[in-house]
Amino acid sequence: MASDNYFRINLLAYFFKNYFIIPIAIIKNIHLLCISKHFFMNMENQSLQDIRDIKNIMERSTRFISLSGWSGVAAGICALAGSWIATKSIAKYVHEKSITYEELIVRFLVIAGCVFVAAFIFAFIFTYLRSKKNNVPMWGITTYRMLINLAIPLIAGGFFVIRILQMEHYFLIAPVCLSFYGLALINASKYTLGEIKYLGYCELILGIANLWIPGYGLIFWAAGFGLLHIIYGVIMWWKYERV
Amino acid sequence: MSNLIENLNKTFDNRIRLGIMSALIVNEEVNFNTLKELIKVTDGNLASHLKALEDMQYIKVKKGFIGRKTNTNYTVTKLGQKAFTTHINALEKMIKNMK
Numbered sequence: 001m002a003s004d005n006y007f008r009i010n011l012l013a014y015f016f017k018n019y020f021i022i023p024i025a026i027i028k029n030i031h032l033l034c035i036s037k038h039f040f041m042n043m044e045n046q047s048l049q050d051i052r053d054i055k056n057i058m059e060r061s062t063r064f065i066s067l068s069g070w071s072g073v074a075a076g077i078c079a080l081a082g083s084w085i086a087t088k089s090i091a092k093y094v095h096e097k098s099i100t101y102e103e104l105i106v107r108f109l110v111i112a113g114c115v116f117v118a119a120f121i122f123a124f125i126f127t128y129l130r131s132k133k134n135n136v137p138m139w140g141i142t143t144y145r146m147l148i149n150l151a152i153p154l155i156a157g158g159f160f161v162i163r164i165l166q167m168e169h170y171f172l173i174a175p176v177c178l179s180f181y182g183l184a185l186i187n188a189s190k191y192t193l194g195e196i197k198y199l200g201y202c203e204l205i206l207g208i209a210n211l212w213i214p215g216y217g218l219i220f221w222a223a224g225f226g227l228l229h230i231i232y233g234v235i236m237w238w239k240y241e242r243v
Numbered sequence: 244m245s246n247l248i249e250n251l252n253k254t255f256d257n258r259i260r261l262g263i264m265s266a267l268i269v270n271e272e273v274n275f276n277t278l279k280e281l282i283k284v285t286d287g288n289l290a291s292h293l294k295a296l297e298d299m300q301y302i303k304v305k306k307g308f309i310g311r312k313t314n315t316n317y318t319v320t321k322l323g324q325k326a327f328t329t330h331i332n333a334l335e336k337m338i339k340n341m342k
Contacts, residue, residue: 047337050261054331057265061273061281141270141277 064142064192066131067123069241072199072233074122079225082115086218105170115225130241146191153184174217178207178224193240199232250333252326254299259284259292264327267302267319275315293317301326 059065086108093104131138157180164172185200203224210220255261262282266273273281279289296302301323305316319327 044337044341047334048341050255051331051334051338053258053261054265057262057281058269061266061277062269137280140280141273 062142062145062191063194064140064146066127066134066136066138067192067196067236068126068130069233069235069237069239070126070130071123072229072236074126074233075119076226076229076231076233078115078118078122079229080222080227082111083218083222083226086111090218105165109165142191146188149191150184150188153180153187156180157184171214171217172211174221175207175210178203178210178220180207181224182207193236195236195239196232199228202228250329250336252330252333254296254301254326255330257292258282259288260296263289263292263296263317264301264319264323267317268324268327272305272316272318274317278317296323299323299326 089099089104089107089111092098093101099107128138157176160176160180161173164170164176182200182202182204185203186197187200189195189197189200206220206224206228210217213220255264259282263278266278266281275289275293278293279286282289293302293304297304299322300320303318303320305318307314307316
């Protein structure tokens with residue numbers, strides 16, 4: 001009987017311990033629980049903020065971010081204007097016969113050179129304005145790195161164009177310009193806003209497609225350097241610069 | 244929980260030190276003025292945190308000249324790289340825990 005009683009008391013104590021004491025202990029120490037929960041929450045939010053800071057610094061220290069969408073639009077308009085003037089020259093050669101084939105090629109080269117210079121100047125101006133506005137220095141290690149990486153494929157492409165001109169395979173000029181420009185953009189995309197690589201892929205695809213569709217160089221050229229630039233510029237402006 | 248916090252490196256508690264390490268990890272070397280622009284701090288503040296990291300042997304200092312101006316470049320050491328990676332992994336775990 002005694003052992004039965006003992007067992008009963010034990011059982012009671014067991015219940016008491018489990019259903020009263022532990023909850024009471026928790027209630028008594030609930031502030032501690034709250035504090036530690038708050039502490040961990042804070043730590044977690046802090047971690048998230050830290051990761052954001054790290055990402056931000058890593059990007060800003062490696063990428064040139066002042067490239068303005070307007071530069072793209074301006075370059076596109078220059079290229080379209082250039083193509084329009086070029087079609088006029090073609091008309092002169094085909095219909096009026098007022099210029100020779102050699103003169104036509106020279107005109108093309110002059111127009112292309114002017115377009116390149118004008119687009120470069122506009123790109124410079126808009127980028128300068130944007131870096132002023134964002135209060136980021138325009139010339140830094142990131143600018144230098146982007147330009148170098150842009151220039152390497154472009155210069156290689158330049159030699160190809162010179163040789164093609166010498167060999168008089170004129171139909172190859174537009175494909176080579178587009179392809180090497182696309183490669184240059186893809187190469188430089190690691191050092192500036194990454195979206196530019198999609199522009200690069202599009203230029204590359206157009207360039208390669210043009211290899212099998214000879215005779216339409218000017219149209220491909222206008223689409224690649226004109227239309228794509230304008231589309232790209234507007235998208236970039238919409239995404240990053242719209243207030 | 245507790246071992247998560249242990250993995251967080253006390254040295255990187257500070258925003259400026261975290262910024263310095265982030266920039267050095269992704270660049271071969273970064274000079275003083277670039278760091279100053281990136282993190283947006285005063286000279287003295289930046290210098291003291293650079294000194295702290297240098298004392299921990301997380302970064303190396305290379306002093307040079309461009310013309311007459313001093314040009315101080317910083318690079319991350321193997322030790323610093325390891326410490327930073329551990330810290331990032333701890334942060335990542337912490338965030339995963341949140342969900």
